[in-house]
Amino acid sequence: MTRTAPLSRLAVSTLAFATAIASQPVLAQDAQQPESVRSQPDDDLHTRRGDDGEMIVVTAAGLTQLDVLAGTSVVEGFELQRSIEANIGESLVKLPGVTASGFAPGASRPVLRGFSGDRVRVLVDGLGAIDASNTSVDHAVTIDPLTAERIEVLRGPAVLLYGSQAIGGAVNVIDKRIPRRMPEEDIHIDGLVRADTALDAREGGLSVDFPLGSMFALHASGSYRTTNDMEIPDFAVAPDLRADLLADADEEEAEGEFDEADELREAANQRGTVPGTATETWTANAGLTLFAGESNLGFAVGWYDSFYGIPIRPGAGHHHGEEGEAGAADEEGEESVSIGLKQFRADLRGSLDLGEGFFGELATRAGFSDYTHTEFEGDEVGTVFDVQGLEARAELIQNRKGGWGGSTGIQYYTRDFDAFGAEAYVPKNVTNQFSVFTLQEFETGPVQFELAGRFETSDVRAPTLGITRSFDTLSGAIGIAHETEDGLRFGLNGSRAERAPSAEELFSNGPHIATQAFEVGDVTLGKESAWGVEAFVRGRLGPATISVAAFKNWFDDYIYLSETGLEEDELPVFEYLQADATYWGLEGEVEFPLIDTGPLRLTADLRGEYVQAELADGTPLPRIPPLSLMGALEADFEAFNVRGEVEWFDGQDKTAPFESATEGFTLVNASIAWRPLRGNNNVTLLLKAENLFDVDARRHASFTKEFVPLTGRNIQASARFSF
Numbered sequence: 001m002t003r004t005a006p007l008s009r010l011a012v013s014t015l016a017f018a019t020a021i022a023s024q025p026v027l028a029q030d031a032q033q034p035e036s037v038r039s040q041p042d043d044d045l046h047t048r049r050g051d052d053g054e055m056i057v058v059t060a061a062g063l064t065q066l067d068v069l070a071g072t073s074v075v076e077g078f079e080l081q082r083s084i085e086a087n088i089g090e091s092l093v094k095l096p097g098v099t100a101s102g103f104a105p106g107a108s109r110p111v112l113r114g115f116s117g118d119r120v121r122v123l124v125d126g127l128g129a130i131d132a133s134n135t136s137v138d139h140a141v142t143i144d145p146l147t148a149e150r151i152e153v154l155r156g157p158a159v160l161l162y163g164s165q166a167i168g169g170a171v172n173v174i175d176k177r178i179p180r181r182m183p184e185e186d187i188h189i190d191g192l193v194r195a196d197t198a199l200d201a202r203e204g205g206l207s208v209d210f211p212l213g214s215m216f217a218l219h220a221s222g223s224y225r226t227t228n229d230m231e232i233p234d235f236a237v238a239p240d241l242r243a244d245l246l247a248d249a250d251e252e253e254a255e256g257e258f259d260e261a262d263e264l265r266e267a268a269n270q271r272g273t274v275p276g277t278a279t280e281t282w283t284a285n286a287g288l289t290l291f292a293g294e295s296n297l298g299f300a301v302g303w304y305d306s307f308y309g310i311p312i313r314p315g316a317g318h319h320h321g322e323e324g325e326a327g328a329a330d331e332e333g334e335e336s337v338s339i340g341l342k343q344f345r346a347d348l349r350g351s352l353d354l355g356e357g358f359f360g361e362l363a364t365r366a367g368f369s370d371y372t373h374t375e376f377e378g379d380e381v382g383t384v385f386d387v388q389g390l391e392a393r394a395e396l397i398q399n400r401k402g403g404w405g406g407s408t409g410i411q412y413y414t415r416d417f418d419a420f421g422a423e424a425y426v427p428k429n430v431t432n433q434f435s436v437f438t439l440q441e442f443e444t445g446p447v448q449f450e451l452a453g454r455f456e457t458s459d460v461r462a463p464t465l466g467i468t469r470s471f472d473t474l475s476g477a478i479g480i481a482h483e484t485e486d487g488l489r490f491g492l493n494g495s496r497a498e499r500a501p502s503a504e505e506l507f508s509n510g511p512h513i514a515t516q517a518f519e520v521g522d523v524t525l526g527k528e529s530a531w532g533v534e535a536f537v538r539g540r541l542g543p544a545t546i547s548v549a550a551f552k553n554w555f556d557d558y559i560y561l562s563e564t565g566l567e568e569d570e571l572p573v574f575e576y577l578q579a580d581a582t583y584w585g586l587e588g589e590v591e592f593p594l595i596d597t598g599p600l601r602l603t604a605d606l607r608g609e610y611v612q613a614e615l616a617d618g619t620p621l622p623r624i625p626p627l628s629l630m631g632a633l634e635a636d637f638e639a640f641n642v643r644g645e646v647e648w649f650d651g652q653d654k655t656a657p658f659e660s661a662t663e664g665f666t667l668v669n670a671s672i673a674w675r676p677l678r679g680n681n682n683v684t685l686l687l688k689a690e691n692l693f694d695v696d697a698r699r700h701a702s703f704t705k706e707f708v709p710l711t712g713r714n715i716q717a718s719a720r721f722s723f
Contacts, residue, residue: 073098076150078641078684081192081720082671084145086201086225086279088122088171091145094647095153096547096607097587099625102702102710105199105230106279106308106339107140109133111701112155113551113585114611114624115168118502123162123172124347130369130389130415131343134165135426135504137703138514139373139385142304142343143173144283146192146205146223150174155549160454160475161437163411164499167530176207177300178349179217179289183209190722198690198714199227212288219287219300226280229273229309233694233712236270237314240660241706245315267314274708276309276336287347294353302345310337310375310514311708337382337514341373360399363409366392375423375514382513383421390414406440417503425510425519427465429503433458450479458500462507469506471527473498488539488546495532501525505559505576511569515703518568519561520575528578530555543596548588555581560621563658572658581621585611594633605632612654622656623701626664641673652700660706665697682722690714 073095075083085091089100089108101109101116112120122129122141131142145151152172159166176190193204207221235242245268253261282305289298350364371387395409413433419426435456442449459470475498481491508521531554538547558581566573587609595602607630613621627650634643651664671688675681691697694713698705 072155073153074150075153078673078681078720080145080148080151081684081686081718082643082673082688084192084194084718086199086203086227086281088141088143088145088151088173092151092153092171094607094630094645096589097155097549097585097609097611098153099699099701101137102699102708103137103704104308104311104708105227105277106281106306107133107138107310109137109141110153110171111623111625112153112169112171113587114583114613114621114701116623116701118165118505119168119499121159121162121166121170123170124367125174125178125349126162126172126365126393127347127367127391128163128389128413130345130367130387130391131341131371132373132385132387132417134502135385135417136512136515138310138339140306140308140339140341142306142341142345142369142371144205144223144225144281144304145173146194146203146225147175147177147207147221147283147285148173149176149190160477160495160497161439161452163413163433163435164454164456164473164475164497165502167497167499175221175285176209176219177221177285177287177302178298178347179209179219179287180296180298182214182217182291183211186210188723192718192720194716194718196714196716198231198711201225201227201716215291217289217291217298219289220285222282222284224282226278228278229275230277231273231712231714232271232696232709233691234271234696234709235268236274236707236709237268238660238662238698238706238709241314242268248315264315270314274311276311276338277708279306279308281306281308295351297348297350299346299348302347304343304345305341307338307340310339311704312337313516313704313707336378338376339373339514340376341371343369343371345369354396356399358398358401359396361397363395363397364393365395366390375421377513381421383419383423383425386416386418386420388416403443404441406438408438409436411435411437423511423513425512426504426508426521427462429460429462429507431458431460431503446483446485448479448481448483450477450481452477456500460500460503460506462503465507465523467507467523469501469523471500473500473527483539486540488537488541490537491535493532493534493536495534496529497532498527498529499559500527501559501576508576511571516571518571518573520573522576522578525559525576525578526557528555528557528559530558542592544590544592546588546590548586548590550584550586552584553582555583558615562622562656565658580616581613582616583611583613585609600635600637603634603636605634606630607632614654620654620656622659623703624652624654625699625701626650626652626662639675639678641671641675643671645669649697662698662700662705665695667695667697668692684720686716686718686720688716688718690716 083091086105087108089110092098092110093100097113099111101111110120118134124143129142132139133141155169159170162170187210189208191206195202203225205223209219212218245264249261249264285300285302287300289296346368348366352362354360354362369389374384375382391413393409393411395407397407398405415431418428433456435454437454439452453476456473459468461468477495479493481489483489506521506523506525508519511518534549534551536549557578559578561574562577564573564575589607591603591605593603610627611624613624630647632643632645647667649665653661655661669690673684673686675684677683691713697710
């Protein structure tokens with residue numbers, strides 16, 4: 001079905017060369033391994049609250065606080081088990097400031113503070129996914145949360161250290177594909193199995209780690225997931241769209257087109273399920289690390305294979321050819337659309353101990369990807385997308401001395417993108433980027449200062465068009481924080497960020513069947529830039545834990561995709577435009593104990609977020625999430641954990657031109673977990689109910705919100721084990 005491009009000799013040679021200069025990311029060490037393989041805390045770690053209420057460490061090479069990263073969230077362990085869904089985006093939606101694109105069960109990318117696409121980087125162990133998920137909302141992220149050990153959501157200006165595409169934030173998935181330290185056991189096994197009712201999901205992930213002699217550690221992992229069409233509470237289409245479909249059916253019937261009228265009524269009355277949303281995914285990975293004193297060098301290879309359905313807007317049809325072909329498509333009705341994708345990935349990570357001088361470590365990290373995905377129209381191949389890419393970092397981490405610490409590095413990225421078929425709406429293009437970056441922290445008593453900077457030079461070339469665009473961008477951030485004697489921290493960050501336009505923004509020109517849009521780029525686009533400010537407070541306030549941030553960004557020449565109201569090939573035309581824009585918002589979480597008697601701990605958890613984004617003329621930007629609030633009560637006693645949640649989402653009527661509004665809704669969720677081994681949390685059984693009252697709900701950030709609602713009542717059962 002899909003074809004995978006061979007690993008070329010040039011790609012292999014390039015990967016081998018890049019491993020000499022690659023680097024480990026700022027957040028790359030492990031804090032969630034079992035006790036037998038967990039590293040010991042040191043001065044490069046800062047603390048946060050764990051599942052059991054105790055303070056545990058979050059890794060941050062060379063820095064103790066990372067306040068420039070105001071708004072960092074970490075999901076791991078039991079919380080990851082409770083949050084995990086079929087993809088990264090849906091697994092994070094309950095965090096403050098996070099939602100998901102929600103295009104389909106097989107494709108849902110994280111949306112941070114209203115930013116998505118090329119303003120949010122999705123990373124695996126500090127490097128990009130190197131797939132095609134940033135090019136379009138229907139393209140899946142090639143990272144499976146089933147084998148994730150920890151997911152870090154990074155917001156704020158210093159995430160620009162991961163690339164100019166992280167202007168809105170980054171999601172960093174940490175796994176164990178490359179072992180980080182020698183296991184002390186003969187063999188260690190981690191696993192998660194899960195099933196649910198709304199998708200009829202059956203899935204599982206397993207990883208195995210064991211030592212080979214005294215210097216090598218070996219890892220193997222894999223996962224499998226299959227789901228059916230998603231179940232929903234009511235009609236698949238939103239009320240306004242349903243009314244339009246029924247009105248069109250009446251018109252067709254009045255003109256004697258009875259078959260067309262029946263098809264439109266069938267689409268309008270589809271309820272209970274969303275057709276064409278089934279998925280099947282499997283992965284396999286293996287890694288090996290050599291340990292020599294305080295230094296190590298490891299590599300891993302992996303395979304990601306997924307096939308998933310793409311729901312088509314009811315009544316849209318497939319009208320991408322000549323008039324005669326369009327008529328034939330009408331007679332045959334709408335074909336199903338699906339995507340099959342495959343990715344081979346190779347990774348390298350190294351750490352060279354440099355002793356007690358100014359620099360204490362040289363960290364290296366590299367990743368190579370050979371990716372192919374095919375869009376099928378029925379059983380026919382529509383369009384094939386090929387991506388070969390390489391990303392590498394080299395980072396010198398300073399020994400912390402006299403209150404001063406930090407890291408400085410270089411980064412290289414290249415992507416060769418090609419598309420084949422009648423709907424190859426983006427021409428063949430090659431992107432190259434080279435960057436230098438630094439992050440420094442200075443501490444004087446209770447006050448900390450932080451400085452971050454990144455220079456990036458990039459060129460984007462489309463050989464078939466004979467066009468090459470080159471850009472130099474410079475980004476920087478400064479932060480100051482003060483910590484009280486009680487551990488409450490106040491801080492203020494300022495930033496200036498620049499981003500070069502992507503190949504898709506520059507060169508798109510054609511119909512895209514999966515998104516039912518005719519997309520038009522602009523080769524004259526310039527780089528966008530933004531001033532940003534962020535204030536935060538977090539830490540302990542009496543018995544409570546608090547984390548609140550307020551932010552605002554002022555964009556010059558903001559690049560956005562705008563619906564024009566025109567049609568081409570009977571598809572709505574979307575153009576990439578530039579204009580000044582502003583984003584501002586609030587997000588926060590407060591957690592405080594109501595009862596704490598030792599055996600019983602009852603905790604209240606309150607979360608909320610609000611984002612507003614508009615052009616300089618006051619026109620709202622599209623798909624900006626509305627105000628949302630969540631309240632939860634969670635009880636821990638002996639071997640049990642019980643949690644109840646109420647999530648409230650306001651309606652969103654601040655819409656872009658031609659964008660539909662969404663109504664507000666409230667979801668009620670509950671879960672109960674049991675740890676059957678007394679005094680041992682290595683096994684957790686979880687029963688969870690989402691959307692208990694089967695509410696019809698639509699996520700405003702979704703491109704498909706008018707015909708893909710959220711799932712209905714969903715009963716989930718899972719088991720997590722670690723031995």
